[in-house]
């Protein structure tokens with residue numbers, strides 16, 4: 586954990602080689618929207634863990650087994666490919682251009698960077714609570730159903746904070762060139778970016794360590810790096826009803842939220 590404000594003890598990463606580890610990861614994911622783990626010894630172990638958490642959903646860049654290998658593959662010739670560079674990747678929702686993005690993102694470090702490359706996780710519930718407390722108008726504008734076109738012309742027109750019928754709020758965000766904001770939404774982007782920075786947790790993941798996040802509750806990204814860093818990513822849809830679409834907003838904007846604070850896992 587790198588931010589001074591968060592002093593709660595972080596739960597240690599769960600060891601996937603221990604009995605019932607997948608159940609404990611699934612339980613943490615359901616309760617907190619996030620879990621960290623260690624002990625993934627290779628791609629086969631990654632796929633075993635993924636199969637215990639849900640069904641794999643393919644990505645345009647994934648291999649037939651559903652795993653996307655994230656390395657520095659190419660210069661960013663067109664927008665949307667920043668993951669395959671050695672640059673910063675702003676915290677985002679995966680597959681934000683789909684009407685229903687996958688519920689869960691599972692990411693594992695296959696090879697650590699020489700320098701940098703820390704994973705960045707952001708609790709959307711905290712971002713929403715902070716904005717609700719200090720700029721409720723921003724939350725209103727960022728909740729507009731026509732506020733953002735995600736993913737270009739054929740993408741999804743929607744809100745950053747989507748109100749769900751069950752009272753939850755589902756976050757959907759990308760801040761790259763494939764997001765187009767309405768004037769009302771655009772005026773809050775500097776505040777939104779700052780609030781995201783204020784609520785970013787960073788994790789240095791050695792090989793075999795990883796995280797799993799509820800894709801509609803937590804944003805994920807990474808810092809720029811040097812070296813031959815390699816991550817594996819799998820998008821998952823857990824069995825129906827196990828993972829909720831989004832987070833329950835805090836009852837009072839100033840309420841302290843219980844939070845499984847992330848800590849640097851090295």
Ligand SMILES: O=C(O)CCC(=O)C(=O)O
Nearest residue numbers: 655668679805806807816
């Ligand atoms: O490189 C990473 O650690 C994360 C990549 C990522 O966020 C993504 O591909 O969506």
